Amino acid sequence: MKFTKMHGIGNDYVYVNCFEESVKNPAEVSKFVSDRHFGIGSDGLILISPSATADFRMNIYNADGSQAEMCGNGIRCVAKYVYDYGLTDKTEISVETLAGIKYLRLQVENGKVASVEVNMGAPILEPKEIPVAVEESPVVNVPVEVKGKIYHMTCVSMGNPHAIIFMNNVKDLDIEASGPYFENHTVFPKRTNTEFVEVLDRNTVNMRVWERGSDETLACGTGACATTVACILNDKTENEVTVHLLGGDLKIRWDREANQVYMTGPATVVFDGEITLPDDIA
Numbered sequence: 156m157k158f159t160k161m162h163g164i165g166n167d168y169v170y171v172n173c174f175e176e177s178v179k180n181p182a183e184v185s186k187f188v189s190d191r192h193f194g195i196g197s198d199g200l201i202l203i204s205p206s207a208t209a210d211f212r213m214n215i216y217n218a219d220g221s222q223a224e225m226c227g228n229g230i231r232c233v234a235k236y237v238y239d240y241g242l243t244d245k246t247e248i249s250v251e252t253l254a255g256i257k258y259l260r261l262q263v264e265n266g267k268v269a270s271v272e273v274n275m276g277a278p279i280l281e282p283k284e285i286p287v288a289v290e291e292s293p294v295v296n297v298p299v300e301v302k303g304k305i306y307h308m309t310c311v312s313m314g315n316p317h318a319i320i321f322m323n324n325v326k327d328l329d330i331e332a333s334g335p336y337f338e339n340h341t342v343f344p345k346r347t348n349t350e351f352v353e354v355l356d357r358n359t360v361n362m363r364v365w366e367r368g369s370d371e372t373l374a375c376g377t378g379a380c381a382t383t384v385a386c387i388l389n390d391k392t393e394n395e396v397t398v399h400l401l402g403g404d405l406k407i408r409w410d411r412e413a414n415q416v417y418m419t420g421p422a423t424v425v426f427d428g429e430i431t432l433p434d435d436i437a
C-alpha cells in the first residue's frame with residue numbers, strides 16, 4: 156500500500172490516495188500503521204477518496220481504529236496532498252466528511268500549499284448532539300467528577316465531541332492521569348476529546364489535548380476550534396484566538412454573525428512510502 160506521511164503541527168497521520176489504492180479494513184489498517192514500533196507510527200489513518208457531493212472525501216481513523224467525524228489538522232493536509240500531488244489545481248476546494256462538507260482556501264507558495272484556511276462550520280452546543288449526558292444547555296462551566304475530583308467543563312462539538320477544561324498551568328499537567336478518564340467517562344456516550352486550556356490573554360491560549368482514540372497528540376484542529384468557542388462562551392477571549400499547541404500554533408476565528416468557525420494553519424509532507432500489510436488486514 157502506497158502512503159504519504161504528513162502532519163499538521165505535529166498531529167501526524169498516514170494518508171492514502173484512494174483514487175489509486177483501496178483500503179479494505181481501514182480500522183485494522185489504522186491500528187497497524189499507527190503503531191510507532193511495529194508499524195509506521197502515526198496518530199491514525201486518513202483516506203482521500205472521490206466524492207459525489209464535493210471535490211474530495213476524507214475519512215479519518217484514530218490510532219485505536221475508531222472512525223472520527225472530522226479532523227482539522229488532517230483536512231489541511233488533505234488539501235496540501237491533492238494540490239501538491241496534482242489531483243487539483245484549484246486553490247479553493249470542498250471536502251466531504253462525516254461532519255458535512257467543508258470549504259477550504261489554499262495559500263500556495265512556490266507551487267506548493269504552505270497553509271490552509273478551513274471553514275470548520277458552526278459549533279454544535281446542544282448537549283444531545285455533542286453528545287454529553289447533562290441537562291444544562293449550552294454546556295458551559297458544568298461540574299463533572301473525574302477520578303474523585305470535581306472539574307468544570309464546557310462542551311462543544313465540531314462534528315466530533317470536545318470537553319474543555321480551563322486551568323492555570325497546562326505545562327505541568329499530568330495529562331495521563333486525567334485524559335483517559337475524561338475520554339471514557341460515562342457522561343460521554345461516544346467518548347470525548349478533552350482539551351486542557353490556559354488563557355494567556357484575550358487573544359491567546361495554551362492548549363494540550365487528550366484525543367479520543369489517539370491519547371495525547373501534539374495538536375488537535377477541531378479541539379482548537381472547540382476551545383476558542385468555549386473561551387468566548389466563558390467570556391475569556393475575543394472572537395479571534397491564537398492557540399499555542401505542543402506542535403505549533405493555529406489561528407481560530409468564530410464569526411458570530413455567520414456562526415462559522417475558521418481555522419488557519421500549516422500542513423507538512425514528511426515522506427512518501429510503501430508498506431506491505433499483513434495478509435489478514437490487507
Ligand SMILES: N[C@H](CCC[C@H](N)C(=O)O)C(=O)O
Nearest residue numbers: 223226227228315367376377
Ligand atoms: N481524535 C478525534 C479525531 C481527530 C481530530 C484531531 N486530530 C483534529 O485535528 O481535529 C476524534 O476522535 O474526534
